[in-house]
Amino acid sequence: MPSAPLLCCSQNTTMKQWVTNQDGLDKLRLVDTPEPSQLNEGEVLVKIHCVSLNFRDTEVCMGLYGHHKTITPGSEIIPTSDCCGSVVKLGPETGDSGLKEGDRVVSIFNQTHLTGQIIEKDMASGLGLPLSGCLTQYRVFPAYGLVKVPSYLSDEEAACLPVAAVTAWMSINSFQPIGQPIRGKxxxxxxxxxxxxSIAGLQVAKALGLTTIITSSSDEKLKRAKELGADHTINYKKEPNWDEAVLELTNGRGADVVLEVSGAQTLGKSFRCVAFGGLISAIGYVSGKLDAADERINANVLALVRNVTFKGIINGPKDRFEEVLRLYESKQIQPVIDRTFEFEQADEALKYLFSGNHFGKIVVKVQ
Ligand SMILES: NC(=O)c1ccc[n+]([C@@H]2O[C@H](COP(=O)([O-])OP(=O)(O)OC[C@H]3O[C@@H](n4cnc5c(N)ncnc54)[C@H](OP(=O)(O)O)[C@@H]3O)[C@@H](O)[C@H]2O)c1
Structure with a gap:
């Protein structure tokens, strides 16, 4: 028989949260709402300290994130997926979760994706759409949807990891068994x-001793990437044929792994500069979802002639999140935060992310 719910605070206590009707970055609203008042079996109440933003969050707020059929367009939702907070209260049947009150935790992106390949039903457990997100002062999570934070990371830094670090890690290591990441110059x-x-990818790749080539539209950003340890930098505005530069830097061999975050304007070039037998991880589409007229490609031919793997990436499971956290802790990696905004400025923070002027992550302090 299921355990009785646990009452965790009075119905009269209110908290603040941001909501969007998926109708534009100018239309987010900061509202008062009752604090969660009960915890069901396996649930945990978390006081949210910080949230980090992802490109996806801007799409959700603008009604442009069409991958999910499970939510009505225009319906109200709390945006964002990545948070760091502390456990305030444990619900019934959470004894074997390893969590205790006061623990600092981070959310995992697809809450039910705990191990192995993602399956379609895990997509229904994505935070910040289709599930309500983390721009709220308190949130109830299933205990399994949380990971403990190493003590060396600040709340702001820890909040940067669920999407960026896990996605970067899986983009490099999705074919590697746990504990055996790709290594070596x-x-x-x-x-x-x-x-x-990309900046999480740079930090992870450096920690594994890999050779890194990073592209950017900005020399200033490339200078910062160099300071973080990038081996080679290419300004893709000044060198539109950056694929040729990659081939030159690798003596014609090409790159073993390409983190493809741009899509339409870059995929053809990624195929042209990946090594024979290499991997292109399909992560994002910041240059648009439609084909770029000058970048039509025949992926079939491009993949087969050089035995290339073109692999879709959807974040990663909880056990791989824990794996990358072990690397972060062993190397004391500090996620790169471009700017931190106050809770009341969360809408401004999302606009700033959409401007593309940032380097690394943007954080919102919740409480
Ligand atoms: N599949 C997944 O699990 C997953 C997870 C996370 C993110 N994503 C996707 O990956 C993409 C990046 O996410 P993010 O959160 O890292 O975004 P972000 O922080 O907003 O970064 C986007 C960056 O992309 C660069 N960019 C824009 N156009 C480019 C082009 N034509 N060529 C190369 N780089 C270009 C810009 O860097 P410069 O200013 O330096 O040029 C820009 O700052 C998004 O499409 C997002 O939806 C997917």
């Missing part, structure tokens, strides 16, 4: 742009 990774995923 002879392996070359290409990172596109200097947003959240």
């Amino acid at each position: 002879d392996k070359v990774v290409v990172l596109q742009g200097t947003g959240g995923v």
